[in-house]
Amino acid sequence: MAENKGAYYITTPIYYVNDKPHLGHTYTTVSCDVLARFKRLDGYDVMFLTGTDEHGLKVKQAAEKKGVTPQEHTDFFSKNFRDLAEVMNISNDDFIRTTEERHKLAAQGLWNKLVEKGHIYKDSYSGWYAVRDEAYYGEDELTVTADGKRIAPSGAECEWMEEESYFFKLSEWTEPLLKFYEDHPDFIMPQSRRNEVLSFVKGGLRDLSISRTTFDWGVKVPNAEGHVMYVWIDALTNYITALGYPDENADMFKKFWPADVHMVGKDIIRFHAVYWPAFLMAANIAPPKRVFAHGWWTIEGEKMSKSLGNVISPYDLIEKYGVDASRYFMLREVPFGNDGDFSDEQAVTRINAELANGLGNLAQRTLSMIFKNCDAVIPATSAFTDVDNALLKMIREELITHIRRELDVQKFHEALRYFKMAVDAANAYIDEQAPWKLKKEDPARMEVVLYTLAECIRCLGIVIQPFIPETSSKLLDQLKIDADARGFDALSTALVGGFTIDKPEGIFPRIERKDETEGQAA
Numbered sequence: 001m002a003e004n005k006g007a008y009y010i011t012t013p014i015y016y017v018n019d020k021p022h023l024g025h026t027y028t029t030v031s032c033d034v035l036a037r038f039k040r041l042d043g044y045d046v047m048f049l050t051g052t053d054e055h056g057l058k059v060k061q062a063a064e065k066k067g068v069t070p071q072e073h074t075d076f077f078s079k080n081f082r083d084l085a086e087v088m089n090i091s092n093d094d095f096i097r098t099t100e101e102r103h104k105l106a107a108q109g110l111w112n113k114l115v116e117k118g119h120i121y122k123d124s125y126s127g128w129y130a131v132r133d134e135a136y137y138g139e140d141e142l143t144v145t146a147d148g149k150r151i152a153p154s155g156a157e158c159e160w161m162e163e164e165s166y167f168f169k170l171s172e173w174t175e176p177l178l179k180f181y182e183d184h185p186d187f188i189m190p191q192s193r194r195n196e197v198l199s200f201v202k203g204g205l206r207d208l209s210i211s212r213t214t215f216d217w218g219v220k221v222p223n224a225e226g227h228v229m230y231v232w233i234d235a236l237t238n239y240i241t242a243l244g245y246p247d248e249n250a251d252m253f254k255k256f257w258p259a260d261v262h263m264v265g266k267d268i269i270r271f272h273a274v275y276w277p278a279f280l281m282a283a284n285i286a287p288p289k290r291v292f293a294h295g296w297w298t299i300e301g302e303k304m305s306k307s308l309g310n311v312i313s314p315y316d317l318i319e320k321y322g323v324d325a326s327r328y329f330m331l332r333e334v335p336f337g338n339d340g341d342f343s344d345e346q347a348v349t350r351i352n353a354e355l356a357n358g359l360g361n362l363a364q365r366t367l368s369m370i371f372k373n374c375d376a377v378i379p380a381t382s383a384f385t386d387v388d389n390a391l392l393k394m395i396r397e398e399l400i401t402h403i404r405r406e407l408d409v410q411k412f413h414e415a416l417r418y419f420k421m422a423v424d425a426a427n428a429y430i431d432e433q434a435p436w437k438l439k440k441e442d443p444a445r446m447e448v449v450l451y452t453l454a455e456c457i458r459c460l461g462i463v464i465q466p467f468i469p470e471t472s473s474k475l476l477d478q479l480k481i482d483a484d485a486r487g488f489d490a491l492s493t494a495l496v497g498g499f500t501i502d503k504p505e506g507i508f509p510r511i512e513r514k515d516e517t518e519g520q521a522a
C-alpha cells in the first residue's frame with residue numbers, strides 16, 4: 001500500500017428517525033462513501049461516520065402517534081439506516097446514534113464547556129418554532145396564510161412557543177464567523193451556498209435558544225432540572241462524540257479533528273456553517289475544514305413526498321439498476337451542489353450508454369478477444385507505438401490526477417466525466433486498431449494492442465473502485481489483480497503479462513427499457 005498521506009475525516013448528516021431512507025439520504029451517504037473509499041485507496045487513513053439523530057419533539061410525536069415509546073421507535077428506524085448502509089455497500093467506520101451513552105456524555109461535555117466559558121445564560125424564549133425543521137424562525141422570515149398560519153421558508157408550519165430556556169450567545173459570533181469565512185474561503189461550498197450563509201450572518205445573529213422544557217426526549221441539560229438540549233446542539237455534537245469527545249486527548253480526536261468534510265443537504269447548511277462553528281469556537285475547538293451542501297432531487301419534476309406517493313427508496317433503485325449502477329447514476333447525472341431531477345428514462349439512458357456500452361463493452365470485447373485469440377493468456381509485450389503510449393499515459397497517469405483534483409472539491413460529476421472520456425478513448429482505440437483483423441495480418445501487433453487494452457482495463461478498474469466497488473472488483477478479479485495491488489499507487493506499475501484468465505463474464509448487463517420489455521411481451 002502507498003505511503004500514508006495522513007488522516008481524513010468525513011461525515012454524513014445523522015438522519016432523523018421519523019422516515020425510511022429514500023433517494024435523498026442515499027445520495028448524501030453514497031457521495032461520502034465515494035470520498036472515503038477514494039481517500040483510502042489514495043493512501044489516507046480515513047474515518048467515515050454516519051448515524052441517526054434520535055431526539056427532539058418530532059420523534060417524540062411520531063412515537064406517540066404509533067403508540068410506542070420513543071426508544072422503541074428510534075430502535076426500529078435507526079436500523080433502517082444501518083440497513084441502507086449495508087445494501088448500498090457503504091464503508092462507514094462507525095455508526096452513531098444520539099441515544100447512546102457515549103453521545104450523551106459528549107453533548108453534556110460540550111454544554112459544560114460552554115457554560116464554563118460564559119457562553120450560555122438562562123432567560124425565557126418566546127417565538128416561532130417549526131417542529132418539522134426543529135428550527136426557530138424570526139417573524140420577518142415567515143409568511144402568513146389567509147387563516148393566520150405562520151409558514152417557514154421551508155414550507156413547515158410554525159407554532160408560537162413560550163418557555164424558560166437556556167440561550168447560547170450566538171449574537172457575539174457574528175464578527176468572528178465573518179472573519180472565519182473570509183480566512184477560509186473554501187469552508188462553505190459550493191460558492192452559491194457560501195454567499196447565502198454570508199448574507200444571513202451579515203444580517204446579524206440573534207442569541208439561540210438551546211434548551212426545551214415542554215418535553216423530555218433529549219439529552220438532559222447538566223444541573224438544570226426539566227431542561228433537555230435543543231436537538232441541533234445535541235445532533236451536531238455527534239461529529240466529535242465519535243472521536244472520543246469530551247476527552248480532547250483521545251487518540252481519535254487528536255488524529256481526526258477537525259473534520260475534512262461535513263457533507264450536508266442544502267436545507268441544513270445554516271446549522272452546520274453558522275451554529276456549529278460558533279459552538280466549537282466558543283468551546284475553543286477548531287471548526288471543521290469544509291461544509292459541502294449538495295442539492296435536492298425532485299422526481300420527474302415534482303418534490304419527493306409521501307403524499308404524492310413518489311418517494312424513491314434505495315431498494316427501488318437496487319431492484320431496477322443494481323447497487324453500482326445506482327451509485328454511478330446519482331453522482332454522474334447532476335453537477336454536485338445543484339438540484340437534480342430523477343427519472344427512470346434518464347437513468348436507463350445513462351447506465352446503458354456509459355456502463356453497459358462504455359466500460360462493460362470495453363472489458364467484454366477485450367477480454368473475450370484475449371480469451372479466444374491468445375489462448376486466454378494476457379500477452380507479454382513491450383513493443384509499444386506512440387499511439388499505444390499516448391493512451392496508456394492518459395489512463396495510467398493523467399486520469400487519476402484529474403479525478404483526484406475534482407474530488408478534492410467534491411465535483412463527482414466532473415471526475416466521472418474524465419472517467420468516461422478515458423473509456424471512450426479506449427473504445428475508440430479498439431475500433432481504430434481493429435485487433436480482430438490483426439490475428440491473421442500481424443499477430444505480434446495484435447498482442448500489443450490487446451495488452452494495451454488489458455492494461456487500460458486494469459487502470460480503469462482501479463480508479464473507478466470508489467464509485468462502483470463491487471463491479472470494479474469483479475473486473476479486477478477477471479484480470480487476476482491481487483487485493484493488495486488495487487491501491488492508486490499500483491497505477492505507477494505496469495501489468496505483467498503472461499498469465500491465464502478465465503472465460504470473461506459481462507459486468508454490466510444492458511437495462512431493458514420498460515417499453516421495450518412491454519413491446520417484447522406483446
Ligand code: MSP
Binds near residue numbers: 014053263264304
Ligand atoms: N437530522 C438532521 C441532520 C442532523 S446532522 C447533525 C436532518 N436529517 S434528515 O434525515 O432530515 O436529512 C438528512 C439529509 O438528507 C439532509 O442532508 C437532506 O438534505 C437530505 N435530503 C432529504 N431529502 C432530500 C432530497 N429530496 N434530495 C437530496 N437530499 C435530500 O436533516
